[in-house]
Amino acid sequence: MNNRLRVLRAERQWSQQDLADRLGVSRQSVNAIETGKYDPSLPLAFRIADLFAMPIEDIFLRDSA
Amino acid sequence: MTAPFPRQIPQYMRRYYRRLGGFMAAYAAVLIGGLYIAMAGIPLPVRVFLAFLNAAMILGVFWAIFRLLAECDDEYQRLLLVKQTLLATALTLAITTCWQYLVVYEVLTEGPAWVGVIWLAAFGIAAPIVRWRS
Numbered sequence: 001m002n003n004r005l006r007v008l009r010a011e012r013q014w015s016q017q018d019l020a021d022r023l024g025v026s027r028q029s030v031n032a033i034e035t036g037k038y039d040p041s042l043p044l045a046f047r048i049a050d051l052f053a054m055p056i057e058d059i060f061l062r063d064s065a
Numbered sequence: 066m067t068a069p070f071p072r073q074i075p076q077y078m079r080r081y082y083r084r085l086g087g088f089m090a091a092y093a094a095v096l097i098g099g100l101y102i103a104m105a106g107i108p109l110p111v112r113v114f115l116a117f118l119n120a121a122m123i124l125g126v127f128w129a130i131f132r133l134l135a136e137c138d139d140e141y142q143r144l145l146l147v148k149q150t151l152l153a154t155a156l157t158l159a160i161t162t163c164w165q166y167l168v169v170y171e172v173l174t175e176g177p178a179w180v181g182v183i184w185l186a187a188f189g190i191a192a193p194i195v196r197w198r199s
Binding site (some may be wrong): 004024026028029033034036037038041044 | 068075138140141142144145196199
């Protein structure tokens with residue numbers, strides 16, 4: 001699954017650690033999600049969506065998208 | 066912009082370090098003390114008690130690791146811990162299986178032994194392997 005996490009984070013000038021602190025996860029977790037090595041669970045995806053005040057489908061995209 | 070939350074060691078890791086440190090310190094104390102007492106010559110029931118007491122400290126380390134798995138609230142870190150645990154188990158089974166057949170073919174006379182200690186060593190080895198490029 002693709003995602004726009006890196007772009008959204010860059011727009012806010014947050015480091016991976018900044019985002020990780022806001023989500024209550026490790027920096028490695030943010031890195032793994034951004035690089036597509038790990039797809040977050042639905043609860044974490046909702047937390048990410050809430051943080052960016054966007055719908056989940058605007059952050060996480062199907063592989064074909 | 067910086068995050069509003071302090072960067073610190075997660076609570077689940079603090080609890081793990083406390084438990085691990087406690088059991089490892091107790092293990093060293095029981096082992097050294099137990100062997101010192103045993104050298105002076107003690108009855109069988111006391112030796113049995115010391116053996117189980119020593120084993121209990123290792124079991125405590127296992128408990129601390131599995132509590133870490135249960136309490137870890139970072140799902141990606143928990144995934145890595147599960148992978149680490151499985152890899153440690155696979156390494157231990159590989160080592161003890163090879164050791165077993167070395168005994169069967171009389172290359173070695175004893176074993177496999179110290180399986181718990183082997184697993185803990187494998188758990189330590191598995192950590193960087195699992196986290197490499199993760």
